[in-house]
Amino acid sequence: MGGMSTKQRIGWVVITVVVLLWSLFPVVSILMTSFKTQAGLFSGKFLPPEWTWENYATILAPGGSAQDLFLPSLRNSIGISLISTVVAVVLATFCAYAIARLDFRGKKLILTTALAVSVFPVVSIVTPLFNLWRSIGLYDTWPGLIIPYLSLTLPISIWTLAAFFRQIPWELEQAAQVDGATPFQAFRKAVVPLAAPGVFTTAIIAFFIAWNDFVYGISLTSTSAARPVPAALSFFTGASQFEEPTGAISAAAIVVTVPIVIVVLIFQRRIVSGLTQGAVKG
Amino acid sequence: MASISLDHVVKTYPDGFTAVKGVSLDIADGEFVILVGPSGCGKSTLLRMIVGLEDITDGELRIGEKVVNDLAPRDRDLAMVFQNYALYPHLTVYENIAFPLRLARGQFSDSEVDERVRRASALLELDEHLERKPANLSGGQRQRVAMGRAIVRQAKAFLFDEPLSNLDAKLRGQMRTEIARLQRNLATTTVYVTHDQTEAMTLGDRVAVLRRGELQQVASPRGLYDQPVNLFVAGFIGSPPMNFLPGIVEGDRIRLPLVDVPLDDRLRTAVGEREIVIVGIRPDAYEDVDTLEPHKAEGGVRFEADVDVTEWLGEVLYAYVPFETHDAVREKLAELDRDLDGEGMRTQLVVTLDSMSTVRAGDAAELWFHPDSMHIFDAETGDSLTRDEDRAAELEEEAKEQRRRALERAKRRAEREAQAAADGEERASA
Ligand SMILES: Nc1ncnc2c1ncn2[C@@H]1O[C@H](COP(=O)(O)OP(=O)(O)OP(=O)(O)O)[C@@H](O)[C@H]1O
Ligand SMILES: [Mg+2]
Numbered sequence: 001m002g003g004m005s006t007k008q009r010i011g012w013v014v015i016t017v018v019v020l021l022w023s024l025f026p027v028v029s030i031l032m033t034s035f036k037t038q039a040g041l042f043s044g045k046f047l048p049p050e051w052t053w054e055n056y057a058t059i060l061a062p063g064g065s066a067q068d069l070f071l072p073s074l075r076n077s078i079g080i081s082l083i084s085t086v087v088a089v090v091l092a093t094f095c096a097y098a099i100a101r102l103d104f105r106g107k108k109l110i111l112t113t114a115l116a117v118s119v120f121p122v123v124s125i126v127t128p129l130f131n132l133w134r135s136i137g138l139y140d141t142w143p144g145l146i147i148p149y150l151s152l153t154l155p156i157s158i159w160t161l162a163a164f165f166r167q168i169p170w171e172l173e174q175a176a177q178v179d180g181a182t183p184f185q186a187f188r189k190a191v192v193p194l195a196a197p198g199v200f201t202t203a204i205i206a207f208f209i210a211w212n213d214f215v216y217g218i219s220l221t222s223t224s225a226a227r228p229v230p231a232a233l234s235f236f237t238g239a240s241q242f243e244e245p246t247g248a249i250s251a252a253a254i255v256v257t258v259p260i261v262i263v264v265l266i267f268q269r270r271i272v273s274g275l276t277q278g279a280v281k282g
Numbered sequence: 283m284a285s286i287s288l289d290h291v292v293k294t295y296p297d298g299f300t301a302v303k304g305v306s307l308d309i310a311d312g313e314f315v316i317l318v319g320p321s322g323c324g325k326s327t328l329l330r331m332i333v334g335l336e337d338i339t340d341g342e343l344r345i346g347e348k349v350v351n352d353l354a355p356r357d358r359d360l361a362m363v364f365q366n367y368a369l370y371p372h373l374t375v376y377e378n379i380a381f382p383l384r385l386a387r388g389q390f391s392d393s394e395v396d397e398r399v400r401r402a403s404a405l406l407e408l409d410e411h412l413e414r415k416p417a418n419l420s421g422g423q424r425q426r427v428a429m430g431r432a433i434v435r436q437a438k439a440f441l442f443d444e445p446l447s448n449l450d451a452k453l454r455g456q457m458r459t460e461i462a463r464l465q466r467n468l469a470t471t472t473v474y475v476t477h478d479q480t481e482a483m484t485l486g487d488r489v490a491v492l493r494r495g496e497l498q499q500v501a502s503p504r505g506l507y508d509q510p511v512n513l514f515v516a517g518f519i520g521s522p523p524m525n526f527l528p529g530i531v532e533g534d535r536i537r538l539p540l541v542d543v544p545l546d547d548r549l550r551t552a553v554g555e556r557e558i559v560i561v562g563i564r565p566d567a568y569e570d571v572d573t574l575e576p577h578k579a580e581g582g583v584r585f586e587a588d589v590d591v592t593e594w595l596g597e598v599l600y601a602y603v604p605f606e607t608h609d610a611v612r613e614k615l616a617e618l619d620r621d622l623d624g625e626g627m628r629t630q631l632v633v634t635l636d637s638m639s640t641v642r643a644g645d646a647a648e649l650w651f652h653p654d655s656m657h658i659f660d661a662e663t664g665d666s667l668t669r670d671e672d673r674a675a676e677l678e679e680e681a682k683e684q685r686r687r688a689l690e691r692a693k694r695r696a697e698r699e700a701q702a703a704a705d706g707e708e709r710a711s712a
Binding site for chain 2: 169171172174175176177178179180181182183185189190193194
């Protein structure tokens with residue numbers, strides 16, 4: 001940023017701060033709420049008047065009132081999201097490899113279909129799915145959610161990976177073969193290290209999509225057998241009719257957000273894939 | 283190290299296009315052979331067939347004594363430098379160079395790998411970059427890393443696909459001499475693809491000229507320049523290119539645009555019964571009569587020419603003289619121009635004059651050339667009619683002899699260096 005004048009630099013700093021405030025304020029606000037007591041909720045203050053772990057105890061500690069609602073749903077969310085991510089990424093990797101490397105009929109068709117599927121509004125298929133799942137016994141099961149999640153994660157995975165694979169200098173594979181590698185060694189030693197960041201990025205995107213879903217989660221489940229966290233949150237109730245579950249919901253939201261933020265921070269460097277630079281003249 | 287021999291090698295791509303049409307070429311052990319030709323003539327295809335990245339449709343490829351048509355690249359034991367280097371971006375320079383050694387699992391211990399990598403990096407002056415990633419290197423440095431990867435194991439041959447084409451002119455000159463030096467020192471069989479005139483003429487022992495997948499001529503650079511077999515080779519080799527003029531035979535004279543030349547014995551036999559031929563004269567065969575030393579002028583022909591444009595480059599002066607071509611050869615020359623990737627050049631004579639010449643654009647200059655410098659080509663087939671087989675063979679002998687001496691010198695130098703290194707060690711241990 002050496003070429004910037006002081007004025008420009010100040011401008012950028014201001015913009016950055018505004019954007020940060022704008023996007024972080026809700027998160028911080030929820031974090032603060034999660035530490036408020038029942039009384040503190042209505043204090044109208046941003047910071048909790050008195051700090052408490054009570055809300056976290058409600059959802060996590062044995063005997064907490066929302067614990068039997070939250071913990072199974074957390075397990076469901078993690079399991080279902082992970083499985084749909086793995087399946088989507090594995091399938092998308094094969095698909096994108098073929099799209100990037102081979103010339104075959106129907107290549108365009110696959111890509112446009114994938115795009116069409118991903119822009120199809122979720123709400124319009126959720127009712128038919130509800131009926132179908134009920135009649136074939138997938139309602140309120142893990143596969144009953146994994147399958148629709150794949151329809152969300154697969155297209156975007158195929159598109160991201162295909163775009164990524166197209167940039168890989170495939171000549172490296174040939175170079176490795178000339179250097180004495182078997183075709184499989186060439187793939188593993190020259191291509192996989194370059195493809196890894198792309199696959200990883202795709203996995204994270206796919207995981208977020210599954211993790212954040214609400215519509216399928218609420219419509220296709222009825223018990224804690226398969227209900228994911230976003231859906232479960234809406235079933236939280238206060239200790240009595242007159243208590244708001246806001247504190248517990250905030251705590252739950254923080255519990256499901258923090259791991260994601262940590263993952264992104266840890267793998268930030270890998271997600272930014274500057275790795276392919278310098279393979280070829282440039 | 284090994285010889286490479288191609289026997290009527292054909293390549294037809296899956297889409298039905300035949301890129302290489304029966305090329306036969308014998309490359310001796312330790313020889314440096316250049317493949318040249320216009321874009322799309324099949325140079326890369328040929329190289330990729332040798333290294334095993336492209337299937338051979340028909341014909342036979344031998345490395346050493348062994349037929350290798352069906353061997354995978356890894357079993358052919360050749361090293362290749364790709365046009366865009368193809369370095370592994372996730373590995374350091376050190377690991378890039380060590381890559382082929384690490385693949386030959388069990389064959390090299392860690393210390394042997396280290397020793398070989400360091401020897402290669404010292405040779406290529408890469409020592410201070412060993413821990414860096416290719417992305418952070420300059421073009422020339424990347425090129426040297428690619429070379430390092432090729433020379434680190436004792437492959438049977440080196441294959442280069444236009445390795446210098448993306449470097450700037452200065453670096454290209456530098457790397458060119460470096461490659462020449464390296465190949466002399468290692469004496470490894472080398473096939474080098476280029477379409478750069480200078481690289482073709484200076485690097486190789488022999489140059490193979492390809493046109494549309496067919497081999498036109500294989501000879502030493504001097505052989506190609508002096509004794510081309512046809513119009514294509516004559517037009518392709520040399521810069522600026524040879525001038526081609528329509529020649530009408532009338533009795534004992536041949537009429538060229540601008541001047542008539544008497545037919546001597548050599549030209550008479552060449553022309554035979556033909557009434558029209560294509561005459562080729564290299565730009566440097568012309569002289570400005572004003573700067574010509576009188577004793578040289580004997581036996582030559584003089585003519586007046588209206589100079590259209592001049593270009594003064596310091597060491598030489600190029601003068602351009604437009605002329606009217608003849609309908610009978612126009613088609614043939616236009617076709618040749620297309621083959622040479624030309625851009626429909628105007629019919630003009632390019633003349634290389636002494637830089638002291640005072641000829642300027644718009645002047646009428648008096649020019650001179652000797653009929654001995656004339657090449658004559660058949661107007662239909664384009665074959666050379668003046669090619670002197672004896673002279674050509676003589677040139678090849680000379681080139682071979684020079685090559686042998688260069689290799690001997692390199693061997694002696696290597697021995698001396700090894701001896702010096704051994705002495706140094708003795709002294710150090712004493
Ligand atoms: N995979 C392919 N399928 C079909 N035709 C091909 C393929 N690769 C190359 N060709 C054709 O084969 C011919 C020779 O190509 P090649 O790459 O060998 O040319 P080249 O001499 O190396 O040219 P350049 O100097 O431009 O690199 C070209 O006409 C090209 O169109
Ligand atoms: Mg090429």
